[in-house]
Amino acid sequence: MRKPNLTLLAPLALLASSPPAWASDFVDTRVSFTFGDDDVLHESDTLQTVSPRPGFGERPGYQLFFENLNTRTTGRENELHLVVYKKAPGFFPKLTTEAAVALRLDLVALTSTAATGSKLMRDDGTYIRIAREIGAGNGEVVLFPLSTTRFRLGYLYALTWGDDEIFPKRLGPAPGLKLGFTQPWLRTFLGLKTATMQTVEPPVQQQTGENLAISHPETFYGALGGVGTTVGKLDLDVGGGWFQMGDNELSGVRGEPMTAVGGSGRVAWVDGIPVGLSADLKLFRSDPEFLETLNRPERYPGGFDWSASLEGDYIVQTLQDPDAGETQSTTRQAAPAAATIFRAKKGFWRFNLTGMVRSIEFMFHTRPSFVGGQALPEDADIAPELFGAVAVDRYLARWRLTPGAQIGVQRPASMTTRLDLATIGANPPAGDTGAQTLLIRADRSFTILPSGDEAVPIFAGKLSARWQVSPMVTLVGMAFATLDQNAIDPRPSQFGTSERRLLDQPLILGAAAIAQARF
Numbered sequence: 001m002r003k004p005n006l007t008l009l010a011p012l013a014l015l016a017s018s019p020p021a022w023a024s025d026f027v028d029t030r031v032s033f034t035f036g037d038d039d040v041l042h043e044s045d046t047l048q049t050v051s052p053r054p055g056f057g058e059r060p061g062y063q064l065f066f067e068n069l070n071t072r073t074t075g076r077e078n079e080l081h082l083v084v085y086k087k088a089p090g091f092f093p094k095l096t097t098e099a100a101v102a103l104r105l106d107l108v109a110l111t112s113t114a115a116t117g118s119k120l121m122r123d124d125g126t127y128i129r130i131a132r133e134i135g136a137g138n139g140e141v142v143l144f145p146l147s148t149t150r151f152r153l154g155y156l157y158a159l160t161w162g163d164d165e166i167f168p169k170r171l172g173p174a175p176g177l178k179l180g181f182t183q184p185w186l187r188t189f190l191g192l193k194t195a196t197m198q199t200v201e202p203p204v205q206q207q208t209g210e211n212l213a214i215s216h217p218e219t220f221y222g223a224l225g226g227v228g229t230t231v232g233k234l235d236l237d238v239g240g241g242w243f244q245m246g247d248n249e250l251s252g253v254r255g256e257p258m259t260a261v262g263g264s265g266r267v268a269w270v271d272g273i274p275v276g277l278s279a280d281l282k283l284f285r286s287d288p289e290f291l292e293t294l295n296r297p298e299r300y301p302g303g304f305d306w307s308a309s310l311e312g313d314y315i316v317q318t319l320q321d322p323d324a325g326e327t328q329s330t331t332r333q334a335a336p337a338a339a340t341i342f343r344a345k346k347g348f349w350r351f352n353l354t355g356m357v358r359s360i361e362f363m364f365h366t367r368p369s370f371v372g373g374q375a376l377p378e379d380a381d382i383a384p385e386l387f388g389a390v391a392v393d394r395y396l397a398r399w400r401l402t403p404g405a406q407i408g409v410q411r412p413a414s415m416t417t418r419l420d421l422a423t424i425g426a427n428p429p430a431g432d433t434g435a436q437t438l439l440i441r442a443d444r445s446f447t448i449l450p451s452g453d454e455a456v457p458i459f460a461g462k463l464s465a466r467w468q469v470s471p472m473v474t475l476v477g478m479a480f481a482t483l484d485q486n487a488i489d490p491r492p493s494q495f496g497t498s499e500r501r502l503l504d505q506p507l508i509l510g511a512a513a514i515a516q517a518r519f
Helices: 006-017 288-294
Strands: 026-037 079-089 095-106 121-123 127-134 137-144 176-183 186-198 217-231 234-247 257-271 304-320 330-346 349-358 381-383 385-394 401-411 413-419 434-440 446-448 458-468 473-483 507-518
Antiparallel strands (some): 026 079, 026 507, 095 121, 095 127, 127 137, 176 186, 234 257, 304 330, 349 385, 381 413
16 A cells, blocks of 8 residues: 655645635646547557547647647646735835745646656745835836746747756756836846756866766856837837856766857737736736636627737857867857737637747757757758647637637658767667658657658647536537658568558547536
8 A cells, every 4th residue: 555645745734734824825726537539540559659548537649739839738737726825015115025835736646656746746936026116117026935937038938938947957946036127118127047056077087097077066047137118009028048057968078068048029019919928927926816817717898809929039059069070169059939929809709820930959948959968960951840820719608618620730840860879869779870850849759750751741620619617617528630641650560670660541530528627
């Protein structure tokens, strides 16, 4: 019999045994019950990704490449946020103080025997905030004692950067602080983050002739800032940052610093539909406006509202130069990304058009790069991820039902280069080394295509219906299809060889029924 995880239960016991909670304490709970099959046409042994027979529970295959770009979640999670929040006026005029402890508990991980404490429960933006009214706006100091995951650069969540993951081998939390100043016509911020990582120094030769690698914990820094303004219906924002990503561990440049410096910008025209920030980047607080955003139903005021935005990121990282004869030097590698979004609402209709491009360098910038610490070869034939998608739905007020459809096309990122053990790991299958094309998917997994093949576009579509049966419970039905002619058949060929082959049936069909509760 498995022993209960007392470490996990301790915070819950404290909350239960403490004096009556302040009216500002709250719990945001998401519970989902799913039944379906993410691929009804193939058996599990014919796919590189596992797709069992129909069953209960969430599956990665339910997520299509164009979904949930502005959130870290799929909407089908089983998790809760435990938030203890307090706000109090200062002893000095126009001063306000507030603080929150925000913990995120993964309910699915509770049932896993392999889950660690960090997967079960983690900080989700604990902070202390001191603010003072200044004219029609305010100035603020926000202190993040544990995690700065809600303080980063960029705007669309899928294109944000500079969070805790910018310190790839941190030994603990990545705390930081933010200074902000806001007026009706201006918003600006400056911030600082730190993380502890092991230094990597060149080996020291001992008298015995052996090389001794010396390493010790050290503080690494990151600085970021931004400014924005609103002129009529036009929103303009720009930000930038510089981060120490640790020391390079690769032979030839061992001990050389890895850095990332870059900027983000967005221009948006807003006519009734705000662009704003993702809910996953906002501070937890107990004011009515924030609590309403946790489970706010869509509003249909009538008329025609719309917004359009264009944004981009450009990061430059200092990494090992991979080209022959230059592996003992560093080079700078650019990591660009961009997106454009058009949203409109007419009566009870909603429309959304999205286009996005992400370079391989940006997709792997937190590693950093495809081979950690090493830039991509100059002679590699590299193509970025590129996709477009359109979505439409209509709210049927009488039945509280929202049917909708989405369709998209994606050209996956790909790289044609000469593969070696550093690229694909030890003991690769026969034929995997040498000049090959790697297809890199949105989740950063990759497929080595058959020799001579190139990546081709992926097409996907989804039909869905959302039925809101109460303020907290929604029933969802969905059916989807994906045409992926890059999918590899992992089974040996009929001739018994290990040569890579594409699936004979590249069409994937799936469906699911979901009950969701949020309270």
